[in-house]
Amino acid sequence: MKIALNGFGTVGKAFAQILQEKAQTLRQDYHLDIQIVAIHTRTRGTLYNPNGLDIKTVLTRNDYHDLPDATQEAFLSLITHDEIDAVVDVTPTDLQTGQPGLDVCRQALSAGKHAVLASKGALAVAFQELQSKAEQTRSHLLYEATVMAGTPAIRLAKQALAGCAITEARGILNGTTNYILTQMESGMTYADALKQAQQLGYAEPDPSGDVEGWDAAAKILILSAAIFGLELTLSDLDVTGITQITPEDIAAAQAAGERYKLIASITCDGGSVRPMRLPLTDPLANVNGATNAITYRTDLMGDITLIGAGAGPRQTGFALLSDLIDIHRRG
């Protein structure tokens, strides 16, 4: 399987590193040999070798100008090359435009290449269009990385629970806010907890995407399309972050034997992201720190809860690998 990589930041590098570490296992256990033939970055150039790049060398380089034309246009043309089977997008997400991943994803699927995404933008903006394109060209559009990183929330819903009707999904889909709420439970103020989350690398210098609920909301858009077939946009969701939660709110919840969690939820009627007080008997109430979790409510099985890491370069890199293994298994 030959792949082109759009983006080469921490996630892209972790993914390349994992491919290197797992090369032998993948060959032995799955008869799968994955080669990266192209890497495109917005600022550092484009690498290309139709026989496969030497990842070990690439990981030590800072300048990627193998090709004279390092524009996105040139990359869009490159990914239609015959030898390429799949395009993996690990660019940063713009939730309004879906770019730069959207154009790359459109082009890949139109050319009959599989598209595997870690970026949420393209799906948040154009899920149905991309899904239809994939069906038309008999290619696969996979995106396990976009919700809970490599914790297989999407594969659980779409494959392992196939045959059950899912009536609701509700989860803790943003680790930064869950970390902050957990720290506030042990007496920290919101401001101090946020500062600590930033120091640990959980929160961005501008934390608004996390703390105002937009990151979780984008994941809800993806789940609502993937599970319920809904075509929603961010403005259809009722989104409230955690910035207004006070130490008094936290204390009042604790006194009542409850815990505040930022709960993203979705049914066939729509979705929301908002802080909720959960009783300690709810499995989601016991998910602390940067960990994520999701509960699917189903017709035949009642509630099924999955708990695991929701972020991190290697965890996201694994999600990309798991999608490629899935594509390979589908043949």
Place this chain on the structure above:
Amino acid sequence: MKIALNGFGTVGKAFAQILQEKAQTLRQDYHLDIQIVAIHTRTRGTLYNPNGLDIKTVLTRNDYHDLPDATQEAFLSLITHDEIDAVVDVTPTDLQTGQPGLDVCRQALSAGKHAVLASKGALAVAFQELQSKAEQTRSHLLYEATVMAGTPAIRLAKQALAGCAITEARGILNGTTNYILTQMESGMTYADALKQAQQLGYAEPDPSGDVEGWDAAAKILILSAAIFGLELTLSDLDVTGITQITPEDIAAAQAAGERYKLIASITCDGGSVRPMRLPLTDPLANVNGATNAITYRTDLMGDITLIGAGAGPRQTGFALLSDLIDIHRRG
């Protein structure tokens, strides 16, 4: 897909009922049409119609003597018929002999029919033999129902986490004992909690298989073979039940901020079932009542925990259906 059903107790009937309820969905969503063409019971006879039995009628009948010869031998011969694609075994489990499911499973796989099991006996006794037979005849051996019923513990490990190395599995794999321990936490004695579990139908009149840990141990044998490729028998496992746990033990754990759980665990070095005191920060510590849970420790993702129902006729029936959907998807 035409299937033969070995056994028709509460699980078999719930499975047949689910097939009826989901017939339209299965056709629409998966282009899958499942027909039961044979049902064999040890005491009530054998039903057979190569064009498919009318399940609605069958569910209202008490006598199944369609065929004059209702012996297991006759059924073993019947399942080799051309029209049969898969055999589903829902007989009670004998963990020592693996019968009656073992002979049926051997015969099915030898004849190139897929085998889907809810019974643990055959796998606990002859996992590797059956797996090899399936590989030889290019048929599938699936058994999601045997561990945590329809909560997809096996599909999570084998499919959704493919690409991760699982280094340990530890879980609450028996709902009866977890229910008893939970009731003891709220002050009940072991004897009273057991009586209540029996009244609710969680525990058998002879509860030893549950409370002495053998049910969980059989599941550990299956997981150890499925995940780690080990060939263990019950006597290789270190098994302790919950019969010796006193109200004083429970109180001491509570005072230390911990909870007793009957933990079944397995690594590549072997497995055990024993009561353990878990800190409340462990996701397994917060799984109460008859609910089951499993935590996989992995190289790339750290800990991944799955929580859900671990028993029940409909939950087990769904597991059988999910295996059939999986076989259909593999084509």
